[in-house]
Amino acid sequence: MAPAAKLDNNEELRRLKDVNIDEASARRHVRDSLKDIQLNLDHILFKTPENGIKTKESYEVNSRGIEIFSKSWLPEASTPRALVCFCHGYGDTCTFFFEGIARRLALSGYGVFAMDYPGFGLSEGLHGYIPSFDLLVQDVLEHYSNIKEKPEFSSLPSFLFGQSMGGAVSLKIHLKQPNAWAGAVLVAPMCKIADDLVPPPVLKQILIGLASVLPKQKLVPQKDLAEAAFRDIRKREMTPYNVICYSGKPRLRSAVEMLRTTQEIEKQLQKVSLPILILHGEADTVTDPSVSRELYEKAKSADKKIVLYENAYHSLLEGEPDDMILRVLSDIISWLDEHSLQAEGSVVTSV
Numbered sequence: 001m002a003p004a005a006k007l008d009n010n011e012e013l014r015r016l017k018d019v020n021i022d023e024a025s026a027r028r029h030v031r032d033s034l035k036d037i038q039l040n041l042d043h044i045l046f047k048t049p050e051n052g053i054k055t056k057e058s059y060e061v062n063s064r065g066i067e068i069f070s071k072s073w074l075p076e077a078s079t080p081r082a083l084v085c086f087c088h089g090y091g092d093t094c095t096f097f098f099e100g101i102a103r104r105l106a107l108s109g110y111g112v113f114a115m116d117y118p119g120f121g122l123s124e125g126l127h128g129y130i131p132s133f134d135l136l137v138q139d140v141l142e143h144y145s146n147i148k149e150k151p152e153f154s155s156l157p158s159f160l161f162g163q164s165m166g167g168a169v170s171l172k173i174h175l176k177q178p179n180a181w182a183g184a185v186l187v188a189p190m191c192k193i194a195d196d197l198v199p200p201p202v203l204k205q206i207l208i209g210l211a212s213v214l215p216k217q218k219l220v221p222q223k224d225l226a227e228a229a230f231r232d233i234r235k236r237e238m239t240p241y242n243v244i245c246y247s248g249k250p251r252l253r254s255a256v257e258m259l260r261t262t263q264e265i266e267k268q269l270q271k272v273s274l275p276i277l278i279l280h281g282e283a284d285t286v287t288d289p290s291v292s293r294e295l296y297e298k299a300k301s302a303d304k305k306i307v308l309y310e311n312a313y314h315s316l317l318e319g320e321p322d323d324m325i326l327r328v329l330s331d332i333i334s335w336l337d338e339h340s341l342q343a344e345g346s347v348v349t350s351v
Contacts, residue, residue, distance in 0.1 A: 012037070016243055024067070024124045027244040031095060031122060034243055038096060041238050044322045045100025052076045053106045059122075062142055064135070069122035070115040070143065071095065073106040080111030082182065082340035083158040085144040087166030087173075088114070090190070090258065091128060091225075091246035093121030097318040101329070108333050110340075111153065115143050117169075121244055128246035129216055130254040133261045137172045144173075148180075157182035157343035159336060164287055164314065165190045168261055174274055182343040183275035183303075185332055188284055188314050191269070192262050192291040208256055215253035228285050230319030231312065269295050275303035277335045279328060281312030281320075303339075307331055 012033060021027045039046050054074045061067050071094055074080060084105055088094055094102075094114035102112040117136050119125030130136055148158050160181055162170030167189020174181060207219065225247070230236035239245070250258075276299060280292040289308060296306040309328070312320055316328045 010037070013240065013243070017240070021244060022127045024122060027127065028122050030243050034241065035095075038241050039099065041241060043097075043100070043235060043238055043318075044325055045097055045104075045318065048100050048103040048107065050103060053103060062139055064139065066118045066139065067124040068115055068118070068139065068143060069094075070113065071102075072114075073102040073112040075106055075109055075111070078109065080153075080156060081109040082336065082343065083111045083113060083148065083153055083156050084161050084185075084336065085147070085158060086112065086114040087140060087160065087162040087169040088116070088120070089164030089166050091120065092163075093242070093244055095121060096242040096245070101317055104329055105333065105336075108337070110336065111156070113144065113147050115140065120246060126216060126251075128218075128248060128254060129251050130257045131215065133168075133172075133257040137169055137176070140169055141173050141176060157340050159339070160184040161187075161332075162189060163187045163317070165258065167191065167287075168258075168265055171265055171272060172261070175268060175271060178271075178273055181274055183277070183335075183339045185277045185279070185335065186292075186295075187279045187316055187328075187332075188281065188287050188289075189278065189292060189295070190258070190262060190287045191265050191295055192288040193259065193286075204259075207252060211252035211256045216251050218249040218251055225286065229314035231281075231283070232319055232321050235319050266291065266294075269298040270300060272299035273301055275339055276301055276305070277332070278304070278306040279316060279331065280306070280308055281314060281316055282308050283311050284314045286314035305335065 016030050016033060019026055019030055021030055052075065054076050056072045058070050059067050086094060086098060088098065093116050098114060102114065105112045116123040118139060119127060119129045147153060158181055160170040160173060162184065167186040168191065170184050170186060171189065174184060210219065226236050226239045230239065272295065278292050278296055280289040282289055292306060296304055309316065309324065312324055317325055
């Protein structure tokens with residue numbers, strides 16, 4: 001492994017921060033320039049070895065004509081015990097912090113699959129723009145359905161793994177395919193955006209009206225999400241290296257779509273029926289932990305578990321002290337181990 005990257009005085013990082021990355025081609029160039037530096041940051045996630053893991057990066061055009069970036073991590077010496085299909089959070093990508101999470105899961109025997117949503121990470125589309133949350137969900141559902149149908153994977157149990165906004169994506173996929181998944185791991189799921197991040201009612205109505213005429217404009221006020229999400233200050237200082245993360249003000253249509261989606265999910269919590277593991281930091285000020293409690297209480301799932309971590313912020317797997325990150329990873333892997341065993345031999349079909 002190369003020496004750990006320094007967090008200060010990095011000329012390449014400063015240069016790339018000035019590059020306009022609204023389009024995917026620019027984001028791909030920036031990521032390629034910093035990839036080696038990123039993976040050598042002094043973060044516990046990047047200390048997981050790659051030995052014994054087969055990785056693959058792909059670009060494929062989906063049925064809507066959008067080029068989607070995806071990545072997979074598979075155990076090298078054995079058949080995966082189950083598939084884990086990752087749904088990332090708002091603004092994020094599957095090529096930075098998730099690399100370390102995926103390695104941990106792959107070394108535990110899981111086939112891990114991840115993709116960047118249209119407009120995020122390395123996938124095609126205007127950066128940070130969600131013209132329709134329902135279409136985004138359909139793109140994710142299509143991508144993972146194609147993977148699950150491959151002959152080498154079709155007999156394996158499959159799990160959704162959603163972080164933050166990805167929790168909302170996972171729940172919407174489940175509600176569309178109630179019998180298609182062996183379970184879901186939901187980390188700080190976006191069932192409701194924290195009240196402090198939602199504009200006052202009058203301003204909210206003005207912004208909703210403007211979204212119909214200026215959908216791509218960045219006019220929605222926003223706090224510093226890194227400060228709100230990362231409790232460990234040293235890890236927070238690494239977030240600028242996630243250069244293709246969308247960190248600007250939310251675009252009007254994106255904000256309206258996320259707000260609409262959370263309101264919709266809140267009304268359907270009682271329809272959730274698959275086995276679920278819900279993990280949330282009690283000090284989360286980005287997504288509301290009280291709604292995770294409500295999801296746990298209202299879900300009709302016969303098999304459900306919630307873990308609330310005292311003092312923890314939003315980014316449980318990236319921004320907490322090392323001992324908390326390891327604890328959360330252990331909780332996830334233990335739950336997957338138990339439920340992949342339960343699902344062996346059973347047939348899970350999509351509806």
